[in-house]
């Protein structure tokens with residue numbers, strides 16, 4: 001066998017294949033930043049485009065592109081900045097601060113699309129016990145049963161003990177030789193298979209397989225007690241709690257597990273929510289860190305407890 005010596009690097013050959021490859025690479029660069037595609041095309045033609053790290057200024061904004069693919073964008077006009085903030089606030093909700101004016105109702109801006117995987121995390125037993133410890137189920141003889149709502153009922157970890165009466169108060173009735181008391185527990189759950197399982201248990205007054213945020217309260221049938229552990233992401237917990245408030249009877253009590261961020265987040269929605277809860281004389285307690293680790297999330301949580309009759 002004979003080996004032929006071959007130059008590793010020869011002069012550049014302009015082949016059709018190379019031209020096609022370059023055209024494809026440049027097209028992908030333009031597609032990566034669609035808002036800038038014209039600027040990029042111009043610089044590609046002039047041979048000055050360097051996608052590694054570069055800064056460009058156009059009629060409306062200046063952009064700096066970093067090697068890791070991030071880009072920082074500055075608007076050159078204040079009116080454009082305001083418009084974009086408004087569009088982003090409409091789309092993403094209150095995570096963007098400047099998009100709304102004081103006159104707007106912060107709580108009307110709800111996240112209507114369901115959470116990713118519906119924010120499904122069954123309530124662990126300890127957290128459940130803390131929620132149940134914050135409500136009173138005591139009824140005097142002759143009083144009607146309590147109407148109770150769990151509007152994000154999932155597997156029923158929160159709702160079940162209320163419907164099954166596994167709580168201490170029942171002992172009181174037993175000791176007195178009185179009667180057992182069956183409270184009326186309604187569940188709402190968006191996921192059909194979970195709603196089916198809840199129905200199959202046969203212990204709930206009603207199981208409603210719907211998006212809770214799309215339901216309207218029946219003012220003739222408001223709830224004495226609402227317990228809930230809604231989805232947390234993008235401040236959906238605030239949306240759910242504020243919505244649940246409309247379902248609460250005068251003097252009713254609502255107890256919710258929420259993201260601990262609700263206590264300190266500086267978004268308009270979180271600030272407005274804290275203000276509202278302060279007016280209602282709500283109380284908060286932090287759950288221990290890792291309270292939801294057994295169900296796969298390390299998000300810090302708190303328990304909010306508020307009565308409708310206590311507003312200032």
Ligand SMILES: C[S@@+](CC[C@H](N)C(=O)[O-])C[C@H]1O[C@@H](n2cnc3c(N)ncnc32)[C@H](O)[C@@H]1O
Nearest residue numbers: 118121122123152153154155156157190211212
């Ligand atoms: C954090 S989990 C709580 C589950 C429940 N407490 C338990 O122990 O299983 C939230 C639940 O809310 C349900 N959910 C999410 N978005 C909802 C919505 N818009 N309306 C009704 N249920 C919803 C989820 O499917 C999930 O079951």
